[in-house]
Amino acid sequence: MGYVTREYDMRDSETRKRVFWLLKRLTSYSLWAKKRDAWEVFARAHENAVRTWPKSDPERMDANLLPRIFETLSLYNKGLEELGKGRRFVWRTGQPLEAAMDKSGTVQNYLYTHPDYWERGAQTAPYPDKVEALNRLLLASRYEGDYAPIEVPFVPRMSARYSSPGALLDPERYRYRFFQLAYPVFPAEMPDVPAATDLIISSGQQVPVDGIWEPVNVERERAFGLVPLGVKSVENNGCFNYLLKETKAPNVRGQWNEVESRTERVGTHWRLLWEDTRYKDGVIPDESEYFLETCRGEDVLPSESAIGVEVRTGDICPVSGTWEAKGFEVKPVEVTRGQVMPDVLAPSPGSGEHRVHWATWRLVKLAGKS
Numbered sequence: 001m002g003y004v005t006r007e008y009d010m011r012d013s014e015t016r017k018r019v020f021w022l023l024k025r026l027t028s029y030s031l032w033a034k035k036r037d038a039w040e041v042f043a044r045a046h047e048n049a050v051r052t053w054p055k056s057d058p059e060r061m062d063a064n065l066l067p068r069i070f071e072t073l074s075l076y077n078k079g080l081e082e083l084g085k086g087r088r089f090v091w092r093t094g095q096p097l098e099a100a101m102d103k104s105g106t107v108q109n110y111l112y113t114h115p116d117y118w119e120r121g122a123q124t125a126p127y128p129d130k131v132e133a134l135n136r137l138l139l140a141s142r143y144e145g146d147y148a149p150i151e152v153p154f155v156p157r158m159s160a161r162y163s164s165p166g167a168l169l170d171p172e173r174y175r176y177r178f179f180q181l182a183y184p185v186f187p188a189e190m191p192d193v194p195a196a197t198d199l200i201i202s203s204g205q206q207v208p209v210d211g212i213w214e215p216v217n218v219e220r221e222r223a224f225g226l227v228p229l230g231v232k233s234v235e236n237n238g239c240f241n242y243l244l245k246e247t248k249a250p251n252v253r254g255q256w257n258e259v260e261s262r263t264e265r266v267g268t269h270w271r272l273l274w275e276d277t278r279y280k281d282g283v284i285p286d287e288s289e290y291f292l293e294t295c296r297g298e299d300v301l302p303s304e305s306a307i308g309v310e311v312r313t314g315d316i317c318p319v320s321g322t323w324e325a326k327g328f329e330v331k332p333v334e335v336t337r338g339q340v341m342p343d344v345l346a347p348s349p350g351s352g353e354h355r356v357h358w359a360t361w362r363l364v365k366l367a368g369k370s
Helices: 013-026 029-052 063-083 096-109 129-139
Strands: 200-202 211-223 227-236 241-243 252-257 262-266 269-275 310-312 321-325 333-335 344-347 354-357 360-366
Touching: 013 211, 013 241, 013 269, 029 063, 029 129, 063 096, 096 129
Parallel strands: none
Antiparallel strands: 200 269, 211 227, 211 241, 211 269, 252 262, 310 360, 321 333, 321 360, 344 354
């Protein structure tokens, strides 16, 4: 699906903290262990469906997927064993966790190929209930951004995994046509981004250590305007990325090329922010902060006192009901508790051009109330 990614400023302290925290989360042993465990639950359920669903059942699962499903589980196991020792080569091309991602994607694309619901490797309609139950088990192994550590081959038309922080932070990136992935819950107190190191490399050069790197513009002092002498200033040039040791530092996205109708890939400098040395001692630390849940209070019906509560675009909806966007002349929307609050499409002041805006939403009616 296509996205119009919201703009986020990588010079903004809060944005930098959130992107840094998310990249550590997406490359943590705990997240990949949860992916593996969820895949095993799906694998057993799919195997049981193949064995027990009647052959006459039009929603019968494809037995031919089972070898690929269990091969994926085996790859997860191999990859986690190495990752638990701090060996991150498992995300490189052809290595266990990269291969697991590739094969699991194929399984998702070909889970149910009935022509009423599928065409050329893509789902085209909501699955029948029994199939959707299995699909939900498969989706439990997915996290938005879980390709963050996967190697990006250094080829002309490929660039760094993330050019914009919106690809990680924008709630719209967590919504798909037939499903929605959970938006992460950030800690109340976000840790600071560490001070940048002096280690700087260029696109195409070998990455010396695993870690989180920042693309930067480097300005150098010059003698008589001709000979570069030394670094004068270093400024941010885009979104942080997780780069793997012994891969080639990627290019980044440049300007749109009207002639060839594509975005150019251009070189940049990369500055090391944080070297990833986790798990090298064989110890998995407490990583529970990566799986916080929104506090929703006791599971009881909300009272009329909830009327008037306000939340912002991107927040988790606390109460099911009808919500209106303050300051915008748009129709109220029905939102269910636990969903991500939407943005609005409204005219911009002055130009009148319709654009996407973040909004403050106010609850005006509880669900089920007349």
